[in-house]
Amino acid sequence: MRGWHGLEDVPGDWGRSVITIGVFDGVHRGHQKMVTRAVEMARELGMSSVVITFDPHPEEVVRPGTHPLRLTTPRHRTELLAALGVDAVCVLPFTLEFSRMSPDEFVQTILVDRLHAGGVVVGENFRFGHKAAGDIETLQTLGEKYDFVAEAVPLVSNGGIISSTLIRDRLAAGDTEAVAVALGRPHRVEGVVVRGYQRGRQLGFPTANVESPAFTAIPADGVYAGWLQCVPNGNLPVAYDGERWPAAISVGTNPTFEGVPRTVEAYALDRDDLELYGAHVAVDFGPRLRDNLRFDSVEALIGQMRADVDEARRLTSVWTPPDSF
Numbered sequence: 001m002r003g004w005h006g007l008e009d010v011p012g013d014w015g016r017s018v019i020t021i022g023v024f025d026g027v028h029r030g031h032q033k034m035v036t037r038a039v040e041m042a043r044e045l046g047m048s049s050v051v052i053t054f055d056p057h058p059e060e061v062v063r064p065g066t067h068p069l070r071l072t073t074p075r076h077r078t079e080l081l082a083a084l085g086v087d088a089v090c091v092l093p094f095t096l097e098f099s100r101m102s103p104d105e106f107v108q109t110i111l112v113d114r115l116h117a118g119g120v121v122v123g124e125n126f127r128f129g130h131k132a133a134g135d136i137e138t139l140q141t142l143g144e145k146y147d148f149v150a151e152a153v154p155l156v157s158n159g160g161i162i163s164s165t166l167i168r169d170r171l172a173a174g175d176t177e178a179v180a181v182a183l184g185r186p187h188r189v190e191g192v193v194v195r196g197y198q199r200g201r202q203l204g205f206p207t208a209n210v211e212s213p214a215f216t217a218i219p220a221d222g223v224y225a226g227w228l229q230c231v232p233n234g235n236l237p238v239a240y241d242g243e244r245w246p247a248a249i250s251v252g253t254n255p256t257f258e259g260v261p262r263t264v265e266a267y268a269l270d271r272d273d274l275e276l277y278g279a280h281v282a283v284d285f286g287p288r289l290r291d292n293l294r295f296d297s298v299e300a301l302i303g304q305m306r307a308d309v310d311e312a313r314r315l316t317s318v319w320t321p322p323d324s325f
Contacts, residue, residue: 002088018042018119026071027080030156038121048087054094069217103134117148124152174220180321186284207265221252225286225312233280246316
């Protein structure tokens with residue numbers, strides 16, 4: 001799959017394309033349906049499929065000071081889109097000037113002149129252009145003008161319309177199983193393993209203390225079952241390449257000990273030998289086990305941690321994302 005950052009990266013000889021447009025944060029099941037349809041249409045028309053996405057998030061530009069919590073890193077988002085069969089992803093820098101383009105200017109400049117649109121696939125609630133003036137009817141009218149087909153894909157519902165906003169809300173409530181339904185996979189938090197207080201090691205459960213980028217969407221405080229693995233980060237080699245370990249995951253401030261900042265810590269079950277400091281890792285969240293609790297003694301905490309590990313081991317051996325909320 002090709003990756004372009006800005007229209008200037010698009011090859012001058014690029015042929016006609018079927019294009020789908022969106023932020024695609026999370027690449028949830030609604031996004032997957034839309035992208036899959038664009039890939040299908042491209043094959044039907046003998047064209048290439050292109051995903052247009054944006055960086056930074058448009059909300060950060062049109063509403064300064066807002067920072068929607070990010071459901072995926074740019075690398076993981078691209079990886080997920082590639083898995084759907086897309087030929088190219090074009091990341092457009094979203095600026096204030098860009099936001100002021102009229103619907104016609106957006107279509108002509110972005111879709112027609114550079115990407116040679118033969119088809120455009122969007123969600124049925126798609127809006128574009130200055131002050132969101134354009135909708136699917138606008139796009140279809142412009143398609144007649146510029147010779148491309150525009151198609152709207154219905155939103156996906158499963159006890160509620162699946163959206164990035166819904167997923168963020170469910171994460172804030174710690175409902176990682178509902179999030180897995182919406183995504184079709186566990187929610188992932190990525191980051192670099194840094195040195196913490198090493199209390200887990202002292203208690204017999206050495207954890208990877210994961211420092212994630214600012215504005216990462218992290219589930220509510222609590223203890224979860226899930227998985228830990230190293231992932232690529234630029235051109236750096238990947239330690240333990242291809243390995244993925246069942247894990248018990250703690251999110252929060254560890255109320256048994258005072259003055260601890262909020263952290264994501266993952267203990268790879270039965271792997272006390274891992275050397276992960278400095279590694280870029282992914283933590284995939286399965287079911288929630290319990291709230292964070294304050295224990296009266298270290299012994300009581302260790303007893304609960306052993307029970308958590310046993311339950312995490314059981315769940316990760318049998319759990320798959322559920323089919324519905």
